[in-house]
Amino acid sequence: MKRLDLSNIPITMPENLAQILIWTSKLAQYHHALFIQSSQKLELITENDKNKKQELNDLIKLYRKTGFVENQTKDFYLNKLLNQGEVVVQGYIQHPSKKQTKYAIIPYHGYDFITLATPNIVAKFPLHYIEIKKESIPQALTDIHLDEEELLSTVKDFVKSFRKLYKECVSKNELIKEHNTIVHKIYVKIKNGEVKLIKQDIPIAVPKVMKTATTQPINKKSFKVIKKRKFPLLKDK
Numbered sequence: 001m002k003r004l005d006l007s008n009i010p011i012t013m014p015e016n017l018a019q020i021l022i023w024t025s026k027l028a029q030y031h032h033a034l035f036i037q038s039s040q041k042l043e044l045i046t047e048n049d050k051n052k053k054q055e056l057n058d059l060i061k062l063y064r065k066t067g068f069v070e071n072q073t074k075d076f077y078l079n080k081l082l083n084q085g086e087v088v089v090q091g092y093i094q095h096p097s098k099k100q101t102k103y104a105i106i107p108y109h110g111y112d113f114i115t116l117a118t119p120n121i122v123a124k125f126p127l128h129y130i131e132i133k134k135e136s137i138p139q140a141l142t143d144i145h146l147d148e149e150e151l152l153s154t155v156k157d158f159v160k161s162f163r164k165l166y167k168e169c170v171s172k173n174e175l176i177k178e179h180n181t182i183v184h185k186i187y188v189k190i191k192n193g194e195v196k197l198i199k200q201d202i203p204i205a206v207p208k209v210m211k212t213a214t215t216q217p218i219n220k221k222s223f224k225v226i227k228k229r230k231f232p233l234l235k236d237k
Helices: 017-044 050-083 119-124 148-171 174-191
Strands: 091-094 102-108 111-116
Touching: 017 050, 017 111, 017 148, 050 102, 050 111, 050 119, 050 148, 102 119, 148 174
Parallel strands: none
Antiparallel strands: 091 102, 102 111
């Protein structure tokens, strides 16, 4: 997958950015937890209960998409703050099961944000692991903010404004978008077992060495060499 160039999005920083980012981050955790719960419930539903299966599948898609766009928005603003030098990476933590995946810990206004440790972040901040206090995942919206309506409307407007500019950026990167679409389709086919990856060793072609011709090139004109004949000179007597 190729990453879109999001550095040129003309985004504005709200005055209460810290509070909105905290709400957005916690709401993303909340929706991800609902996604996991719905996925676990789906495994227990029998094939005969098609209505319940469809209902859960719809919820899974909704929670997964909602959590994704909330995390994407939060990560974009954190990267902006990193580039502007307003925040720094305190350290890194390792994904519990994926060895290649690491997360950067970014403290901001008393809250430790967790974002994917991209190559750009690791290159800018030395890689060193730390231990952080594991916070509890919100079990209800009131665990994030007592006024649920204010919470949802604030985060929704925040995400919506970013997504609008993001889509404009995507439209300007059509080639990257088409590439990612094809790669995603191939990934789905591999995941579903429709196709298989085949490892094939491709022999390296060795260039042939051309032999130097021993004869004269044919484009050169041939010529005759006329030998000088010697005649005896007659001397006067």
